[in-house]
Amino acid sequence: MNNVVFTIVAKNYIPLAQTLGWSISKYNTTPIDFYIFVVDELEKTDTYTTDEGYKIVPLSLVNIEGIEDWAFKYNVTEFCTAVKPSCFKYAFDKLGFKKAIYFDPDIFVFNNLDGIFNELDNADIVVTPHYTTPQVNYTGDQPETGTLFVGIYNFGFVAFNNSGLSLSLLNWWENRLSNQCYADIQDALHTDQKWGDFLSVYANTKLLVSQSIGRNLAPWNLFEREIVSKNDRFLVRNRINGFEEDLIFVHFAGFDPNDLALIHKDFWKMPIEKYPDYELVRKIYIEVTSQFNFTKGRLSEYGYSRFSNGIYIQDFYRRLYRSLTEDGKIFTSPFNSDARFYNMLESFGLIVKNKPQKLNSKNAPGFENKITKIQIVLKLLFKVLGAEKYFLLMKFLNRYSRTENQAFLLGEKIKKIY
Numbered sequence: 001m002n003n004v005v006f007t008i009v010a011k012n013y014i015p016l017a018q019t020l021g022w023s024i025s026k027y028n029t030t031p032i033d034f035y036i037f038v039v040d041e042l043e044k045t046d047t048y049t050t051d052e053g054y055k056i057v058p059l060s061l062v063n064i065e066g067i068e069d070w071a072f073k074y075n076v077t078e079f080c081t082a083v084k085p086s087c088f089k090y091a092f093d094k095l096g097f098k099k100a101i102y103f104d105p106d107i108f109v110f111n112n113l114d115g116i117f118n119e120l121d122n123a124d125i126v127v128t129p130h131y132t133t134p135q136v137n138y139t140g141d142q143p144e145t146g147t148l149f150v151g152i153y154n155f156g157f158v159a160f161n162n163s164g165l166s167l168s169l170l171n172w173w174e175n176r177l178s179n180q181c182y183a184d185i186q187d188a189l190h191t192d193q194k195w196g197d198f199l200s201v202y203a204n205t206k207l208l209v210s211q212s213i214g215r216n217l218a219p220w221n222l223f224e225r226e227i228v229s230k231n232d233r234f235l236v237r238n239r240i241n242g243f244e245e246d247l248i249f250v251h252f253a254g255f256d257p258n259d260l261a262l263i264h265k266d267f268w269k270m271p272i273e274k275y276p277d278y279e280l281v282r283k284i285y286i287e288v289t290s291q292f293n294f295t296k297g298r299l300s301e302y303g304y305s306r307f308s309n310g311i312y313i314q315d316f317y318r319r320l321y322r323s324l325t326e327d328g329k330i331f332t333s334p335f336n337s338d339a340r341f342y343n344m345l346e347s348f349g350l351i352v353k354n355k356p357q358k359l360n361s362k363n364a365p366g367f368e369n370k371i372t373k374i375q376i377v378l379k380l381l382f383k384v385l386g387a388e389k390y391f392l393l394m395k396f397l398n399r400y401s402r403t404e405n406q407a408f409l410l411g412e413k414i415k416k417i418y
Contacts, residue, residue, distance in 0.1 A: 003117050004097040006035040007105045008080045008087060014038065014056070015297035016105040019289045021054045023109040023249075032113065033097070037062070037087045039071070039080055040303025059083065062090050066178070071304045072334040073322045074181060075315060079304070081155070081192040082181035085174040092162040104156035106255055108285050110234055111214070111248045120161040123208035125169070125199060127153040128216040131224045133240045140223045141270050147220075149185060152200075153209070155193040156251045157216050165206055169199070182322070186402055213238055218251035219264040227277040234281060250281050257286065257295045309337035312355040317345060319403035327407075348410055 005024055009017045017036045024034055036056045044058035059067065064086050074082055084102060091100045099120045101113065119126050130147050131140070138144055160166045173195060182189045199207050213225050214236045227247065228235045234247040254264030263270045263278060272279055289295075306312055313335075321334060321341060331341040345351050364370070382390045399405055 002098040003101075004033045004035060004091050004095065004099070005101045005103060005113070006037060006087060006091060007103050007107075008037045008039065008083060009105045010040050010076050010080065010302050011038055012298050012300040012302060013105050014050075015292035015294040016289065018050060018052060018054060018292045019285070019294065020103055020105055020107055020109070021050075021052060022288055022292075024113070025052075027109050027111050028113055030114065035091070035095075037083070037090075039076075039083060057087075057090070061094075062086050068334070069325070070178070072313075073318055073325065075183075075318060076302050076304070078181050078183060078191050082177040084155075084158075084192050085170040085177065088160055088170050089167070089174070092160075092167070098162045099159070100162075101159045102155075102157065103249070104251065104253070106252045107156060107216075107249050108252060108281070108288070109249045110281065111246055113248070115248070116159055116215075119208055119210075120159060124161050124163045124166045124206040125203050126159040126208045126210055127155070127196065127199065128157055128210050128212070130154050130218075131221040132211050132213060133224050133238060135240065140220070141267065141274075142220050149188070149194075150190040151194040151197050153193070153196045154216055154218065154220075154251070155196055156218070156253065157249070158196070163206075165203065169202055172202070179326075212245060212248065213243070214245045214248040216249065216251050217247065218253050219267055219270060220253075222263070222270075222275045222278060226275075227280050229280055247281070250285070252282065252285050255282075255285070255289075257289065257298075260286070304335070307337045307342055308335055309342075311337065311342075311351060311353060314352060314356060316403055316406070317350075320345075320350075320407060323404040323407045344410070350409065 007017050007020055014036065021034045021036070024032055034054050036050075036054055037059060038056055039059045041058040041060075045060055047055055047057050047061065049055055062083065064070065064083060070082055071079055088100055088102065091097045099117050101116060103109075116126055129152050130150075160170065173192070176195050177192055180187075180189060180195075181191050183191055188194065200209075213221075217225050217227070217236060224239055226237045226239050228237050228244070235244050236247050237244045254262075254266055256262070256265040259265060261271055262268065263272055263275065263282075272282075304313070321331065325331065331339070333339040334341045336342065342351075381393070385393065
């Protein structure tokens with residue numbers, strides 16, 4: 001029992017994790033233990049097994065100190081990534097594995113993983129960059145500055161061996177993610193991933209930065225990588241220099257079974273027609289996810305999405321909680337609608353009973369008209385205030401566009417609570 005692959009999900013993504021497990025079993029002749037850590041099943045206190053033989057570990061077994069605080073202040077994506085180093089430690093300390101690979105649940109394996117496990121004989125950590133080929137005139141679909149924000153490496157995949165250096169870095173990473181695993185561009189944070197840039201220094205020669213274009217093929221590197229089918233197997237061809245190698249795994253980030261016209265649900269300028277070769281592997285992924293009823297399963301609600309009285313927890317509440325706790329305020333049982341935090345929100349008229357719609361510039365009705373009206377108001381302000389004061393106002397509004405800075409809504413009364 002030396003090698004393990006694991007993923008971390010909320011329970012609505014268990015079908016996607018099962019899809020990942022299916023792909024590992026299909027393309028690896030040597031059996032590999034596969035574990036699914038589920039973050040919102042704290043009421044369960046024992047590991048259990050799916051019909052396919054995949055082992056599911058409720059997060060309660062990982063014994064993370066202050067886990068209720070994590071579950072409240074982080075949204076589901078932040079929470080799943082925050083516990084990643086803790087799950088690595090559990091795989092080593094409690095389960096006894098020597099080498100461990102983490103995959104995001106939306107990854108699908110198309111080849112043998114022995115190469116990665118073998119690399120962990122000499123390296124303590126293996127990572128993959130978002131893309132590997134430098135271009136003077138960049139042709140990617142997403143801006144390079146976006147990669148500067150999210151980090152050089154994509155932590156949908158990362159592998160560690162069970163060494164002293166690995167444990168030291170996992171402890172360091174776990175500590176940082178206990179309170180700094182937000183997706184927050186103003187704090188230069190991108191969940192667990194941006195911290196990975198430090199590994200180039202801290203792990204030094206024990207970090208292997210894989211240059212394999214067959215690993216972690218994803219929407220953000222399709223400009224660099226073309227999928228080719230040859231002799232009943234898939235290869236990846238570098239579109240820039242023509243180099244070919246075997247496809248190992250694909251990261252189907254942004255996959256939306258209800259909108260298959262787009263490669264990634266948030267990349268609106270990447271229709272599937274732009275990269276038809278991607279459909280060679282995506283059609284397989286669609287078929288297997290449907291076998292595990294992902295479309296139905298993803299509709300189930302995240303276990304930490306509501307207060308105890310059923311009121312939906314807005315992202316605004318989570319960010320306000322972050323701001324107040326970082327300022328030294330202490331709230332016990334934040335999910336409890338009879339406890340201090342909820343009562344405070346209610347007393348200040350901040351409770352909204354309806355679950356908010358997920359609106360953006362693509363689906364909000366009349367979005368362009370609303371933008372035009374806002375611009376008219378801003379032009380009037382510019383004329384009234386003049387250039388200097390208008391620029392100062394914009395700088396001021398930029399500060400208060402951040403939810404964490406909305407604590408002023410609580411006024412002086414918050415001081416009386418403490």
